[in-house]
């Protein structure tokens with residue numbers, strides 16, 4: 001949900017339909033609601049409702065179609081265009097959406113994306129802007145405690161936000177995380193990450209990251225990997241070359257990205273020179289069945 005031109009369709013197509021950021025420049029306004037169903041992590045179906053943000057549609061969602069739009073919602077993702085010229089009317093619309101959500105889906109989770117962050121060049125200013133939204137939104141929503149992310153289709157921030165959203169939707173995440181952690185120890189890897197196969201969103205990551213701030217830095221690194229792989233896979237597709245796997249080795253580490261289960265890719269990084277790359281690959285092969 002969000003006003004027209006905020007970037008809702010762009011992010012959906014980038015994440016779920018292999019669009020590039022450039023492709024989104026040609027998009028027209030969404031007519032009413034575009035429904036799509038995405039198969040995620042094997043048997044999880046994500047039903048995504050992309051609600052066109054033109055006034056006539058918004059009026060309709062908040063009146064005649066209220067129950068249909070806001071009923072049975074698991075997650076509401078509200079997209080704010082940070083270039084908006086009228087923040088107050090944006091907040092009014094947001095309040096109305098949350099009011100309807102409270103009536104029909106009290107248990108829903110709310111995420112707010114402060115979008116088009118690429119328009120702010122300075123990193124400190126970016127953080128300041130997101131913080132301003134965070135404070136303003138925290139004051140408005142009593143029932144829902146929205147998580148706020150700064151995003152842009154031009155960098156990994158969009159993957160970061162969507163990975164966090166999806167992480168909360170996968171029901172057995174704690175089990176996956178526990179098993180992945182055992183796999184990391186048994187294979188003497190330092191970092192292991194699971195990516196969803198179609199979207200390359202990060203679903204789970206484990207690694208030795210004891211120092212403060214290291215976990216956040218690692219997550220940002222994985223999001224950059226997500227974004228790069230998607231771009232690379234897109235280029236492979238354009239050249240009609242199959243994307244299979246990636247292997248990188250130097251004196252400090254070995255890195256493998258391999259198809260894993262039918263719905264995931266795995267990234268494994270080892271730094272111990274005594275762990276032979278062939279052994280790591282054999283371990284990945286052996287673990288495949290366990291995770292299938």
Ligand code: GTP
Pocket residue numbers: 002003004005006007008009010011021024025026027028029030031051052053054115116117118119151152153154
């Ligand atoms: P409606 O369908 O009318 O509700 O609009 P929408 O929210 O779906 O917006 P849409 O995705 O069609 O994007 C509008 C324009 O914003 C397009 O030209 C996109 O290329 C552009 N856009 C989307 N995301 C970003 C972003 O992160 N940064 C910048 N600079 N432009 C973006």
